[in-house]
Amino acid sequence: DLLAISIAADIVSMSGENRVLAKQGLKILRKSRNLGLRMLIPEDKLATFEISNIVFEIAPKINAAGRISHGKAAVELMVSDNLKHATQIVNDIVNLNDSRREMDMSSTTEALLQVETSGQIKNFSTVVYGPGWNKGVIGIVASRLTESFYKPTVVFADGNDGEIVASARSVSDFDVHHALETCSDYFLKFGGHPAAAGLSMEKAKFEAFKEKFEKVVAEQIKEHQIEPSLEIDSDVHIDELNKDFFNFHRKLAPFGPQNMKPILVLKNQKVAGYVKTMGKENSHLKFYIKQDSTGRSIECVGFKLGKYADDFRQKTFDIAFTADENHWKGNVTYFLNIRDVKFN
Numbered sequence: 001d002l003l004a005i006s007i008a009a010d011i012v013s014m015s016g017e018n019r020v021l022a023k024q025g026l027k028i029l030r031k032s033r034n035l036g037l038r039m040l041i042p043e044d045k046l047a048t049f050e051i052s053n054i055v056f057e058i059a060p061k062i063n064a065a066g067r068i069s070h071g072k073a074a075v076e077l078m079v080s081d082n083l084k085h086a087t088q089i090v091n092d093i094v095n096l097n098d099s100r101r102e103m104d105m106s107s108t109t110e111a112l113l114q115v116e117t118s119g120q121i122k123n124f125s126t127v128v129y130g131p132g133w134n135k136g137v138i139g140i141v142a143s144r145l146t147e148s149f150y151k152p153t154v155v156f157a158d159g160n161d162g163e164i165v166a167s168a169r170s171v172s173d174f175d176v177h178h179a180l181e182t183c184s185d186y187f188l189k190f191g192g193h194p195a196a197a198g199l200s201m202e203k204a205k206f207e208a209f210k211e212k213f214e215k216v217v218a219e220q221i222k223e224h225q226i227e228p229s230l231e232i233d234s235d236v237h238i239d240e241l242n243k244d245f246f247n248f249h250r251k252l253a254p255f256g257p258q259n260m261k262p263i264l265v266l267k268n269q270k271v272a273g274y275v276k277t278m279g280k281e282n283s284h285l286k287f288y289i290k291q292d293s294t295g296r297s298i299e300c301v302g303f304k305l306g307k308y309a310d311d312f313r314q315k316t317f318d319i320a321f322t323a324d325e326n327h328w329k330g331n332v333t334y335f336l337n338i339r340d341v342k343f344n
Contacts, residue, residue: 001029001037002078007256008051009059014256022051022254036077039090048327051254064097067136100137107133108144115149124226125217127210129156129164139167139196150228152176152217159200163188168197172225174217182216183209230320230340233262238269239293241323246334249323261322263339270316272297275309282306299335311343318342 004025007018014022030049032038040058041049065073073089073096080086107130114128115121126145133141135157142155146169159165170176175194184190186209190199201209255261272290277283283306288297300319302308311317321336 001025001032001034004029004051005037005054005058005062008054008254009062011055011257013258014051014254015258019254019256019259022256026050026254034078035083035086036080036089039077039086044329045327048332051256060100061093061097064100065093068096068100068103068134103134104137104140104144107137107141111141111145111155112148115145121149123214123218124151124221125214126151126153127156127213128154129206131158133157135159135165138165139169139198142167142169145169146171150226152179152221154180154199154213156201156206158203162203163200164203164206165200166198168192168199170195172229174221174225179213179216179220183212186212230263232265232320234264236264236266238266238289238291238298241291241298241334241336246323246325250325263320263322265318265320266336267318268316268344269319271312275312277306277309279306282309285309285312287312299333300338301335302338302341305338305341308341308343312341316344318344 002025004022007014007022007025012018026049029037029041030046037058038046040061041053045053062074065071073093077086077089077093080089110130110133111128114130115126118128120126120128126149128145133155138155138157142153145151145153145155150171152168152170152174154166154168156164156166168176168180173194177192177194177197180187180190180192180197180199186201186205188200188202190197192198249262252259252262266289269289271287273288275285275287277285283304285302285306285308287300289300290297300321301324302312318341319336319338320340321338324335324337326333326335
């Protein structure tokens with residue numbers, strides 16, 4: 001159970017031995033007697049708990065202890081056999097995670113504004129520094145900036161003894177570790193891999209590093225790394241999305257790096273009925289499409305696609321999607337998670 005959590009939470013390769021260990025670990029996790037884990041996993045979700053649940057629900061809570069306070073709280077929870085003690089730790093961890101989320105949101109908002117007001121939108125890279133940011137969330141902020149601007153990104157916050165520390169994130173197959181290595185004369189400590197890195201530096205060198213990093217990225221980045229893209233695994237016909245398809249798709253799990261959910265494409269579709277917007281500020285949407293042969297409706301959900309609701313209502317479209325499942329009161333339903341759209 002702990003091994004499955006480790007593999008999922010650290011976003012490591014989900015192929016070979018790791019895939020086998022994660023799959024078997026999930027089986028153990030679903031019936032785990034570990035008191036701490038049982039308190040982190042809602043009882044109604046236990047039977048259907050998947051890797052994605054670990055990544056989005058369990059890992060952030062466990063990580064919050066180390067990011068905001070001290071990792072020992074998570075360890076104590078995992079070894080506790082005292083209900084009262086475990087309950088207190090879970091409450092503390094949940095509160096820390098709430099604080100982490102608030103820090104994440106406020107720091108991200110400030111970082112986005114800093115990029116826009118500093119003129120870095122025209123740059124090949126993004127480098128920001130927030131003296132009030134918690135160093136435990138700068139990796140999350142770096143990921144958010146990469147999602148927003150799609151550039152190699154380095155986010156700095158104050159460290160100890162007058163140093164500043166940073167977390168870096170990359171795009172596509174751009175090697176951010178190699179780019180930073182070219183600037184290593186500025187660093188006190190440095191480490192990472194092609195997709196992400198961490199470093200520390202004297203505060204006085206920030207502006208010089210920022211200028212050098214932009215120059216290095218501009219020289220090294222290639223055309224296909226400047227714009228985000230999706231690798232499509234296959235076109236499908238809507239009639240192929242039947243029970244056999246979803247049963248086979250489930251056998252490919254657990255999903256993760258090197259074994260991602262297949263990204264499929266349906267072409268020339270139109271909404272059957274209405275388009276419903278959902279979530280805060282109607283940022284998400286949901287609608288149905290119909291199969292040609294059976295007339296069966298298939299649910300489609302578009303996260304952060306709410307602004308295109310009228311386009312979906314009025315036009316035909318091609319969608320890139322992954323196949324997902326909903327579990328509710330013992331029932332399983334399937335939906336298409338829209339990853340991108342092209343309106344015709």
